[in-house]
Amino acid sequence: MNGGRDIAIVGVHATRQQKKSGRTIVSMMMESIRGALDDAGIPLSEVDGYISYIFPAGNGRGFDDGAIAEQFGHPVAVTAQTSGAKAVLLAGAAIRAGIAKVVIIPAAGAQSLAGDMATYTRPTFEFTEWTGSMTPAQYAIMARRHMHEFGTTIEQMAEIAANSHHNASINPQAVRFGEEVQTVERILNGRMIADPLTQPMCSLVNDGASCIVVTSAERAKDCRHPPVWVLGGAAETHGNSYFEAPSLRMLGTRQLMIDGFAQAGVRHDDVDIVMCYDHFAHGPIVQFETLGFCEPGEGGAYVPDAIRPDGAHPSSLDGGNLAYSHNMIPYNFKQIEVVKQYRNEVEDLCPGWREGVHTYDRTICRKVREPRLSVGCGPLTDARHAFTILAKD
Amino acid sequence: MTAMTGIPLPQPTELSRPFWAAANEGRLVLQRCDACGHHRWTPQILCTNCLVEPFTWTEVSGRGKLYSYTIVYRAPLAGFEIPYVLAVVELEEGPLMLTRLVDAPTERLAVDAPVEVAFTRASEEINLYTFRLTDA
Structure with a gap:
């Protein structure tokens, strides 16, 4: 990835994210695959790449490139098991190398598979x-270490969570929309x-699916929406999460x-939105530091103000994992929110949002003013990190 | 004493059986690479420093410091008696170890506090490598 405008996200879709939907994974995932291809204006017959953690169709025996091709009824060139930014980067690499033309990145998960705590963790x-050990405990250990090493405070983390909760409270698509809004005070006094x-x-733990369609600049010319360029990014895994x-x-x-x-030719200061990963309230602090938006230890002071809709790098604009959706595989949402912001398809409480008319009154509006260069994070755990740099013309 | 009954007990594998056998005798052992001397945790087939296969299960000091901890109020499964202290210990030999602190009054909990292996017997075969706070 070298900052070129040769790879694009051309289609996105998310099903309704909700608690206990009663829907199957495969039905939600197919709704999103069809929805994203329709959004792109590309027929299923052109799809020759499939990147997802799961394959819930085929002969029912799980993820296998043969099973995927068999189900699709036509040849599939590229398959891989990941999601979100890492999947977008891999799709871009495959398309640039000429080994695939249209790659879909579906994801789906359901609470019914996890109870009220994600079992894979x-x-x-x-x-x-x-x-x-379980997820909140693992991340609590990291949060406490950050507090000890750098003086980060629980109030700073609560402010970060409050940003997610506020944005969800004005996003009718958010799982927590319409529920009691979690303010800093309520967050601090919440159930330990x-x-x-x-x-x-x-x-959160909830049901839902999403899908992203990635293709070349040439194929993007005939798509229904202006392309969102994938300028670059990075991905790394340095360990066995949760083990x-x-x-x-x-x-x-x-x-x-x-x-x-640097490889994408992008300066941090020029980035608008940073859809980082609010798996737990301290997450954005560590990510902003790791991505280089601030020095290690500065995140606690820097992030709470930076991520507000009018801040230097707005984040969790949809309500994030804390209050929009955590369907077990929520990585695509960080890419999708950037695309929605670029296209001015941001559903909030502004009366004119359908026509793209926003008030920028932060009590009802979560639209960022004219973002052009953004970052979308995830997969992200204690031991892996990936992000894309996304641009619009 | 923290109860360690009614929780899912470890099922030793071919790779880990010597570790659990030593633990059963109250000894904490780690794999030490025969080529480069690197200690690794959790058990891995090859050295995580040089990818060499031969290694020796080596008794370690059992001392370290508290890298971080959390007091858990919402257990993942029934059978865990809440609250309990889940901890990461940084062993003197280097590796980080996920464990439980026992006999750990809240007022004495502190990141970087010195700790040592305690061992808590859970069954005839399984002696869990818990840790406790020490004075020094």
């Missing part, structure tokens, strides 16, 4: 399970899950992330 691993993280500082001891070792990958900006 507590593997039946002999060195994990007996400890009583794993000290210092209270329930409103933890990801190993959680730590802040992600900060050790900082130079790799900063190199991603």
